[in-house]
Amino acid sequence: MRNPFERLPSPGLDPRFAVGATSWPDLRRLLAERRRLARLLPFGGTGNVTAYCVLLLLAALAPSAMALLTGQLVTATAAPSSPGQWAPGTLSLLVAIAVVYVVQQSAEAGQQVLRVAIARRIDGTVRARVRELTLQPSGLSHLEQPDLQDDLNRLWDTGGMINRTRSPGTATAGIVVAGFQILGALVATAVVFTFSPLLAIGLLVATLLIRAINRRQWHYLTDVADGRARYRRQVNEWSELAAGPAAAKEVRLFGLGAWATARRRRSALEWAGPIWAVRRDILRKQGTTMVLSVGAGFAGLAVPGLAAASGGIGIDDLVVYLVAVWGIFSARDVGTDGFDIEYGLGAIRALDRLIERYERLGAEWGARPRPTAVLPGGCGDPPAAPHIHFEDVRFTYPGSPRPTLNGVDLTIEPGEVLAIVGYNGAGKTTLIKLLSGLYRPSRGRIVVDDTNLADLDEGELSAWRRRMTVLFQDFVRYPGSIADNITLSAPESLDLECEAAGRAVADAAGRAGMDDLLASAPEGLETRLREGGAGSLGLSGGQWQRLATARALFAVGRGRRLLVLDEPTAHLDVRAEEVFFDQVVREVRGASVVLISHRLSTVRHAGRIALLRSGRIAEIGTHEELLDRDGDYARLFRLQAGRFQTARGGSS
Numbered sequence: 001m002r003n004p005f006e007r008l009p010s011p012g013l014d015p016r017f018a019v020g021a022t023s024w025p026d027l028r029r030l031l032a033e034r035r036r037l038a039r040l041l042p043f044g045g046t047g048n049v050t051a052y053c054v055l056l057l058l059a060a061l062a063p064s065a066m067a068l069l070t071g072q073l074v075t076a077t078a079a080p081s082s083p084g085q086w087a088p089g090t091l092s093l094l095v096a097i098a099v100v101y102v103v104q105q106s107a108e109a110g111q112q113v114l115r116v117a118i119a120r121r122i123d124g125t126v127r128a129r130v131r132e133l134t135l136q137p138s139g140l141s142h143l144e145q146p147d148l149q150d151d152l153n154r155l156w157d158t159g160g161m162i163n164r165t166r167s168p169g170t171a172t173a174g175i176v177v178a179g180f181q182i183l184g185a186l187v188a189t190a191v192v193f194t195f196s197p198l199l200a201i202g203l204l205v206a207t208l209l210i211r212a213i214n215r216r217q218w219h220y221l222t223d224v225a226d227g228r229a230r231y232r233r234q235v236n237e238w239s240e241l242a243a244g245p246a247a248a249k250e251v252r253l254f255g256l257g258a259w260a261t262a263r264r265r266r267s268a269l270e271w272a273g274p275i276w277a278v279r280r281d282i283l284r285k286q287g288t289t290m291v292l293s294v295g296a297g298f299a300g301l302a303v304p305g306l307a308a309a310s311g312g313i314g315i316d317d318l319v320v321y322l323v324a325v326w327g328i329f330s331a332r333d334v335g336t337d338g339f340d341i342e343y344g345l346g347a348i349r350a351l352d353r354l355i356e357r358y359e360r361l362g363a364e365w366g367a368r369p370r371p372t373a374v375l376p377g378g379c380g381d382p383p384a385a386p387h388i389h390f391e392d393v394r395f396t397y398p399g400s401p402r403p404t405l406n407g408v409d410l411t412i413e414p415g416e417v418l419a420i421v422g423y424n425g426a427g428k429t430t431l432i433k434l435l436s437g438l439y440r441p442s443r444g445r446i447v448v449d450d451t452n453l454a455d456l457d458e459g460e461l462s463a464w465r466r467r468m469t470v471l472f473q474d475f476v477r478y479p480g481s482i483a484d485n486i487t488l489s490a491p492e493s494l495d496l497e498c499e500a501a502g503r504a505v506a507d508a509a510g511r512a513g514m515d516d517l518l519a520s521a522p523e524g525l526e527t528r529l530r531e532g533g534a535g536s537l538g539l540s541g542g543q544w545q546r547l548a549t550a551r552a553l554f555a556v557g558r559g560r561r562l563l564v565l566d567e568p569t570a571h572l573d574v575r576a577e578e579v580f581f582d583q584v585v586r587e588v589r590g591a592s593v594v595l596i597s598h599r600l601s602t603v604r605h606a607g608r609i610a611l612l613r614s615g616r617i618a619e620i621g622t623h624e625e626l627l628d629r630d631g632d633y634a635r636l637f638r639l640q641a642g643r644f645q646t647a648r649g650g651s652s
């Protein structure tokens with residue numbers, strides 16, 4: 001069966017939208033999407049939604065009620081009455097019209113308020129779901145996929161640049177308005193039908209056609225906008241660079257302000273240019289809707305007008321029909337609701353893609369045989385340090401042409417201090433990410449106490465992570481107090497009142513060399529960091545690194561039995577670096593330590609040193625053994641030591 005919409009003159013848009021959007025499959029999709037939005041409605045709150053529907057119903061019925069009452073009023077006033085007296089029934093009709101008017105106005109105002117409340121509640125629910133989804137998979141790789149980032153951005157994007165809030169919630173509230181608009185038009189059609197069935201149906205069809213064309217145009221616009229998510233991301237990156245705090249120092253120092261602003265502008269034009277073109281195109285192609293509007297409007301006025309002029313209907317009926325005609329006709333304007341619905345649907349599509357992706361990830365990470373991972377207890381005795389074995393581990397980052405690790409065989413014995421060294425990009429941090437379960441090896445196994453990490457499900461992986469702690473090279477600077485920054489590595493301690501947890505904070509801070517900092521902090525451990533203003537403290541790079549070290553040591557104090565330190569001395573002064581191994585690493589009790597560093601003067605004290613090269617462990621042994629072997633490690637060590645000797649020689 002052919003779709004009658006197909007014969008519509010094309011608004012000159014993308015052929016997919018000119019023809020495709022009016023095919024039956026697309027209409028079915030359209031209805032399915034609206035049902036999908038309707039399913040979000042309960043999240044707006046039962047009371048809110050019920051009141052909203054009642055108010056919209058009142059607002060939808062008001063024009064028809066007004067038409068009928070106005071007609072009756074005209075009839076009543078035309079009836080003969082004594083001079084100075086109201087015609088019979090006039091007063092009650094006037095009161096009824098006033099009541100309908102007040103109800104209509106109140107319903108309009110009330111529904112606006114409820115609309116915002118419903119939309120915000122739905123948006124809150126959708127965002128909570130998205131946050132829940134993004135935190136769920138234990139791995140990291142999905143977060144590095146640009147299309148996922150685009151979908152997330154699409155979900156958070158409320159169309160701020162268009163100066164209206166557009167979101168799944170606004171779209172859901174919008175379809176309810178649209179539904180009642182149509183209902184109002186149908187009731188008004190029934191009124192006009194009693195006068196002229198042809199006029200009633202003709203006006204209804206014209207109204208629905210105009211709505212369909214407008215909807216299709218909004219659909220096209222939002223589709224183009226959503227398809228440009230990648231460019232939007234680039235605009236955000238340039239904005240961050242041009243005006244954000246991260247690059248502020250270099251931007252000012254190098255005088256990059258004008259360059260960054262120009263790049264941002266170019267990127268913004270790349271993003272918005274096609275969107276503006278579509279908007280211009282839509283504006284130019286308003287001919288069809290204009291012709292339909294003018295034609296339908298003319299017929300709506302002329303047919304009852306001519307009937308009244310020829311005496312076919314009385315003036316009272318004329319008033320009723322004209323008001324009812326307007327009741328049908330006013331539904332033709334989808335207005336910004338149309339954009340709200342289509343724009344919000346873009347977010348819903350992004351949400352569906354995310355859910356599908358996360359379900360896949362959940363299945364990948366979830367269904368595993370039962371392992372034997374051990375959790376550290378609250379205030380009780382911690383478990384023993386783990387025995388870790390990398391067996392022929394190979395790993396390639398998603399989208400990368402070459403493997404970063406290519407057959408790593410390595411054992412970390414319980415309680416040992418193992419240093420890992422290697423050139424930039426050798427894969428040292430990657431090894432730790434795999435050990436933390438943030439990525440899975442593409443080949444080989446990482447076996448912890450007889451359990452293959454790849455066999456752990458989400459919960460068990462969390463349990464494994466609570467046996468270890470990592471001071472990452474790019475550690476996080478948490479906005480909170482010094483104490484928060486220390487205890488967040490073992491968040492279960494936040495709820496523990498046990499003395500051991502309190503002691504562990506002070507102990508970790510002391511061992512990380514934070515005594516001077518704490519002495520100058522106005523509120524000691526409770527001093528807030530990064531927020532600026534009274535009572536807060538700005539820290540230097542080295543001070544932040546000591547704080548991050550304290551965080552790692554605190555976790556060990558709370559029972560973590562594998563401590564990984566990735567470039568822990570990168571920001572430290574020579575004095576602190578010199579004593580780091582003795583004061584921090586050697587003092588760790590009952591835990592294994594993996595120390596990654598380019599400072600060979602620091603790593604030389606480790607029990608064993610492994611050199612990573614070409615994706616494999618190329619050399620392993622004690623400092624002395626590796627020097628005797630005279631390989632890369634020995635060369636690197638001599639190079640570093642030679643620099644100091646030269647400096648010493650030069651200065652003497």
Ligand SMILES: Nc1ncnc2c1ncn2[C@@H]1O[C@H](COP(=O)(O)OP(=O)(O)OP(=O)(O)O)[C@@H](O)[C@H]1O
Pocket residue numbers: 144397398400404422423424425426427428429430431473
């Ligand atoms: N998220 C990622 N996606 C794709 N490639 C990555 C990612 N992270 C790291 N790499 C690549 O993997 C390789 C190893 O990186 P890794 O950070 O493990 O090296 P590293 O030995 O710790 O280096 P450095 O000494 O400079 O800290 C590098 O070539 C890097 O470009």
